[in-house]
Structure formats: C-alpha cells, structure tokens
Amino acid sequence: MYNLLENLEKLKLHFKVVKRDVSKIIRINHNLYRNDYLKVLSKLLSITVPSSEFSISELLQTRYTICKALTGLDKLSIILTFSSLKLLELALVLLDKDVEDVYITLNGLYIVKKGDLYKVVDVNHEELIKQLVKLANLSGYRLGPDNPSIKFSLNVGSLRTRVSIDRWPVTDGYSVHIRKHKRIFTMTDLIGNGMLSLDQASLIIAQVLSRSNLIIIGEPGSGKTTLLNAIDLTIPYSWRRIYIDETDESISIPKTLQVKIRSTDKLIEVLKTLHRGWGILIIGELREKNHFEAYNHSVLSGLQVLGTSHADSPENLAERFRLFNLNIHGLEKLVIVRTARYEVVRKVIDVKYSRSVSEDLMLKIKNILKKLLRSNMHPLKFSERFQKELIKMGVPV
Ligand SMILES: Nc1ncnc2c1ncn2[C@@H]1O[C@H](COP(=O)(O)OP(=O)(O)OP(=O)(O)O)[C@@H](O)[C@H]1O
Ligand SMILES: [Mg+2]
Incomplete structure (x- = not known):
C-alpha cells in the first residue's frame, strides 16, 4: 500500500x-x-x-x-x-x-x-x-x-x-x-529567473526601506502579487504589517507582527484604530473605491503603503483614482513599478520614482542580494537571513 x-x-x-x-x-x-x-x-x-x-x-x-x-x-x-x-x-x-x-x-x-x-x-x-x-x-x-x-x-x-x-x-x-x-518567490529567485535586474531589485528595496509608497501596476497575471510578496520578505521584522487581504494571497511571516484585514466593510474605521501604531499597510489589490480611499487615507495619516493595481501606465492608475473622484496623494514619495507578461515570462518593465534614495543604502542592499543570489533558500529562511545582513551592514531596521 x-x-x-x-x-x-x-x-x-x-x-x-x-x-x-x-x-x-x-x-x-x-x-x-x-x-x-x-x-x-x-x-x-x-x-x-x-x-x-x-x-x-x-x-x-x-x-x-x-x-x-x-x-x-x-x-x-x-x-x-x-x-x-x-x-x-x-x-x-x-x-x-x-x-x-x-x-x-x-x-x-x-x-x-x-x-x-x-x-x-x-x-x-x-x-x-x-x-x-x-x-x-x-x-x-x-x-x-x-x-x-x-x-x-x-x-x-x-x-x-x-x-x-x-x-x-x-x-x-x-x-x-x-x-x-506556483510557489513563494524571493527577491533573489526573481532576479535569478529574469523577472527583474539586481539594480531594479536594490532600488525597490531601498525605496521601501526609505519609507516610500509603492504601487505595482500591470496586466492580470503579470506577477504583481508575486513581486509584492517578495518585497514583503525584505521588510524589517520590527515593522508592524497591516494587510488588506480579502483573498488571502499574502504570506505568513511567523516572526513578525501581521494584522490581516479580511473584510473591507468599515475599512477606514478599522484603519483609524490601526494607525495608532507605527507600521506599513499592504493592500493586496487596489480594486474598489474603498481600497483607493484606504490608500489615500493612510498616506495622509503618514502610514507607508504598498499595493498592486490593474493599470498599464501611471496615467491609467491616476485615471482609476479619478473614476472614484479621488486624486493620488503622496506623489512626492510614490514609486510605481510596472510589470508585464510575455507568454510565460514575467518582467518588471520600469521603476518610476519621484525622490532618490541614498546611493550608499542601494549599494549595501545590492551587496546583500549578490551574496544571497543562487542560495536557493526557503523563503522564510531567506527573509531571516536578509534581516541579519541588513543589521550587519548597519542599516537601521
Ligand atoms: N517571476 C515569475 N516566475 C515564474 N512564475 C511567476 C513569476 N511571477 C509570477 N509567476 C506566476 O504567474 C502567475 C501570476 O502571478 P501573480 O498572481 O503574481 O500575478 P498578478 O499580476 O498579481 O495577477 P492578478 O492581476 O490576476 O492579481 C502565478 O501562477 C505566479 O506563481
Ligand atoms: Mg494579484
């Protein structure tokens, strides 16, 4: 048997x-x-x-x-x-x-x-x-x-x-x-399989560590959620993570404080109570009016926000906000990453940002990623290793 x-x-x-x-x-x-x-x-x-x-x-x-x-x-x-x-x-x-x-x-x-x-x-x-x-x-x-x-x-x-x-x-x-x-991909997995370059990955992580807001845009199935989860694995363990995650696509990182909001009813009220602590808001998909409102509301309250949205250009993203009579807030520290799909291949096409981050920080992150490249580590192991390397390099986490 x-x-x-x-x-x-x-x-x-x-x-x-x-x-x-x-x-x-x-x-x-x-x-x-x-x-x-x-x-x-x-x-x-x-x-x-x-x-x-x-x-x-x-x-x-x-x-x-x-x-x-x-x-x-x-x-x-x-x-x-x-x-x-x-x-x-x-x-x-x-x-x-x-x-x-x-x-x-x-x-x-x-x-x-x-x-x-x-x-x-x-x-x-x-x-x-x-x-x-x-x-x-x-x-x-x-x-x-x-x-x-x-x-x-x-x-x-x-x-x-x-x-x-x-x-x-x-x-x-x-x-x-x-x-x-298919599985959980780490940032080095995605560099390894050609989704993005080492420079693009270092830039994205450095921007997130410098408290920029980030929206990944792209057509359905172009790898937005996969990339968002890979970024999540590089965020400091000391940051409280709040997720708007109705479809349970985010990953569980046991050693971190994660709050997952499953229902978007009374979203703003829930967020108001959560703003009292410091942290980062991760919106699985900006889709309905209350997701876009939650984005703006959080940015205005000083909470850093990461998310994904179906849009094929920054202009279309702005248009999606406008459809709900909203403007995108926090443009001065917004990063827009565009992904695309060519048959089975997913690629980051470009990373647009409004403010630069320290060259030194980018270099440090690049060195960490280089070190972990081809290590084929389990995603949670990778995440812990990444934290340790950040601390070793003297990056405040
Ligand atoms: N770099 C990659 N290498 C291999 N497979 C990938 C890669 N990125 C994404 N995938 C796979 O492609 C599929 C679509 O990815 P994902 O769900 O992240 O796309 P999405 O842009 O978030 O889609 P949607 O707009 O429908 O939410 C998944 O099966 C995922 O595992
Ligand atoms: Mg998705």
Whole structure:
C-alpha cells in the first residue's frame, strides 16, 4: 500500500495531452485514484470537521493535517482533501507544476499550462462549479444576483490558490477563474529567473526601506502579487504589517507582527484604530473605491503603503483614482513599478520614482542580494537571513 501512495506522490503527470487539430485537449487519468484504500481515506476525511466553529480554511487544514499525519505525503493529502469536497478533478489539474490558471465555464474546464490554453475533457465541470459555489457560501460569501462576483482563497498544504466566481447577471450562468500561485518567490529567485535586474531589485528595496509608497501596476497575471510578496520578505521584522487581504494571497511571516484585514466593510474605521501604531499597510489589490480611499487615507495619516493595481501606465492608475473622484496623494514619495507578461515570462518593465534614495543604502542592499543570489533558500529562511545582513551592514531596521 505504501508503495502505491509513494508512487502517486511522485507522479509528475496527472493527465495526458491529446493533440487535436483545432484545440489542445487534455484527458485526466482517473484510474490511478480508483483505489479502495484511497476511497476509504477520502470518505473518512469527508466526515471530519474541526471541533469548534470553523472557517473553510480551518476545515481544509484539519482534513489535510489528518491525511498528512496518516500518509506523510503532501500531494496525496491535497488530492484527498479536495476529493473529500468532491473536487478531485480540480486537484489533479492544479497539482500539475506548469498550470497557472484554471477556468470553468458552462462550456467546460480549461487550463493554462506554459502559456497555452487546453480544454480538459472527461470531467464533470458542472459539478465542480456547484461544489465551489457551495464552498464559497460556507465561507460566508453570499453569491447572488445582488452580489454576483466574489473572490476567496483555497489553500491546502503547499497548494495556494485564489478563486474568483462570477455569476449572472455579470456573466451568463457561472464563470470560475482559479489562479494558482506556483510557489513563494524571493527577491533573489526573481532576479535569478529574469523577472527583474539586481539594480531594479536594490532600488525597490531601498525605496521601501526609505519609507516610500509603492504601487505595482500591470496586466492580470503579470506577477504583481508575486513581486509584492517578495518585497514583503525584505521588510524589517520590527515593522508592524497591516494587510488588506480579502483573498488571502499574502504570506505568513511567523516572526513578525501581521494584522490581516479580511473584510473591507468599515475599512477606514478599522484603519483609524490601526494607525495608532507605527507600521506599513499592504493592500493586496487596489480594486474598489474603498481600497483607493484606504490608500489615500493612510498616506495622509503618514502610514507607508504598498499595493498592486490593474493599470498599464501611471496615467491609467491616476485615471482609476479619478473614476472614484479621488486624486493620488503622496506623489512626492510614490514609486510605481510596472510589470508585464510575455507568454510565460514575467518582467518588471520600469521603476518610476519621484525622490532618490541614498546611493550608499542601494549599494549595501545590492551587496546583500549578490551574496544571497543562487542560495536557493526557503523563503522564510531567506527573509531571516536578509534581516541579519541588513543589521550587519548597519542599516537601521
Ligand atoms: N517571476 C515569475 N516566475 C515564474 N512564475 C511567476 C513569476 N511571477 C509570477 N509567476 C506566476 O504567474 C502567475 C501570476 O502571478 P501573480 O498572481 O503574481 O500575478 P498578478 O499580476 O498579481 O495577477 P492578478 O492581476 O490576476 O492579481 C502565478 O501562477 C505566479 O506563481
Ligand atoms: Mg494579484
């Protein structure tokens, strides 16, 4: 039995690509999971719930933890946790290392793999939509004609995803988009894979350490959140971090003080209470009016702000503020980083800033990054190492 589990865990390809003339089609290999022991485990998990009042993330975590304790295997535990929620087919496509996005519409299930779109056949896509909507409702997101678009996270073990569901009247029927975060990238990982240069990375970190505000702009999927999380790993541990993070895309850095605001109702009131301490505000995505207001409000109160927004130029970003009858405040210390996507490659196109920072600080950061380049460290280990190096270099943190 253990051999079977290990083989499943090591399995790289969960599905076969079937070439067709017009569209690319993928077929899931269900047979691997038609096994009695796995069926029993999945059944056991489906009746497992946390003992006290619980959220979806706790439910998933409990099931994953039990399965991981029984099997010791991450991938298999993810598969069985999803399977206990009748989402087995979704786990199979999400676990492919090259998959970035999954779309489910009334027409079927599609995946984006290495920049190519494939249709996945032999799946019950309608059942998947039904289960995801059920999960969203369980999480307290009321999806209905008066609230037709929601976003929430589905994180299990090493798998981190953001689920967006739109329904009528925004779309015809239901439409689901799942963004998979491949993994957590550090600043040196991103330099290593060509997303940005050593100079750009040093400039961005030096600006953030000098208390500049920063907005990462770029088209959907261009790596904004990935870069924001990488920057987060370089911020001093002594700074209190406040996140506006409805979709749970930020990372947990255990040794730091992190406050995560999940709901944007009464956002400004919540921020007012949080301003009493010193810190940095990280807005996952400036999207709705209250996000843009929160940005301005915080900048005016002297809180440093980092965030991402869909805009393809600084002018369009300003336009997005104007749509809500707002001007961008704090322009004198704003940095705008622009990202773009060319098929599978993500790049920082430029970094625009209004005030320069000390050359000495930039040089120190450059030297730290150079030292940590190619070290292939776990993100949290990298973050600790980065702190230590800052202190060694005499950078006030
Ligand atoms: N430099 C990179 N190298 C490899 N993969 C990357 C890189 N940057 C981002 N990705 C992957 O690309 C996908 C999109 O990234 P991300 O979610 O950060 O984009 P985004 O710009 O925030 O998108 P959205 O606008 O939808 O929020 C994710 O799967 C992520 O893991
Ligand atoms: Mg994003």
